[in-house]
Amino acid sequence: MQRVYNFSAGPSMLPLAVLEKAAAELVCYGESGMSVMEMSHRSPEYDAIIKDAEAKIRTLMQIPDNYKVLFLQGGASTQFAAVPLNLIRRTGKADYIVSGQFSGKAFKEAQKLGYDVKCVATTKDDNFDHVPVVTRDMFRPDAAYVHICFNNTIYGTKYPYIPDTGDIPLVADMSSCIISEPVDVSKFGVIYAGAQKNMAPAGMTLVIVREDLLDYAEEKMPTMLEWKTMAENGSMYNTPPCYAIYMAKLVYEWILGLGGLEVMQAMNRKKADLLYGYLDSQDYYIAPVKKESRSMMNVTFVTGDPELDKKFASEAGKVGLKSLKGHRSVGGMRASIYNAMPYEGVEALVAFMKKFAAENPKA
């Protein structure tokens, strides 16, 4: 069977070259005589894999030496709790920017734990069609951290800038834009991301944390959520998500082979420009996101008629353009065009959009 163009928001497409390499190594990895899936995480072979994964993400993202890299479990959602549990004790309070569903969930999770957290800015009243513009004076000077979601997967928005929080550590959920373009890690206290969009199969969460922020964990907290414990144990306090980490290593290798994050960014820019360029050139489809907040990874659009939207996703699926239905909470369409989506996939989508518009005039 032929592979389709999969526009799923996550889990999503992985690079074909990576899948093929993994397939070639699936049954016997190197000289080990076994699959990576079957390997002890304490074996020398696996130790080399996890160390290589770390070395490669460090090179790719140019992560400064004073940051730890952790490969954890539990998805990005577990970090919604881990962030306050590891950091809030620094001052006892934290500020959040709510720019969509996931940053809202992160805020609520910290509230649920009973902490003094404040939503300092939100674009909820505008249906999250852009990200808030924030300035340093909006944050409480004694906040332990400021939390943002850098790319809002559901609404298709992304910060076009890094919020200036002064000395307050900035914590960013980068689940849906990690390694899609270069980012200055030194501007962040913590970066975290679920793997299943741009890095690997679901099951692994990447956490990048500045070393001086490892000393504020609550005394009474689950060991598994404590970044310091994980850092001291090389992400192997317990069994790590071994296979997902191995896959991430292959993905990092693939991007490095292409030339790194500048090249990846140019490829992603070209795809996004093609799609947004078409959206801006016609009036059959509406792109609800304000231009300055447009995401390069998740592109949302609607026809304005929910029945046509449904028909669009269904007919696109029949011609190999899969998972274009918008998130269940917002409807419409969403094309997730992560790193692994080839340019040809976006060309095929635009061609289909033109054909659909011509064949389905609005009443």
Ligand SMILES: Cc1ncc(COP(=O)(O)O)c(C=O)c1O
């Ligand atoms: C930006 C963002 N944050 C958090 C999550 C939740 O991730 P997980 O399912 O890994 O917990 C998602 C999932 O789509 C996401 O897109």
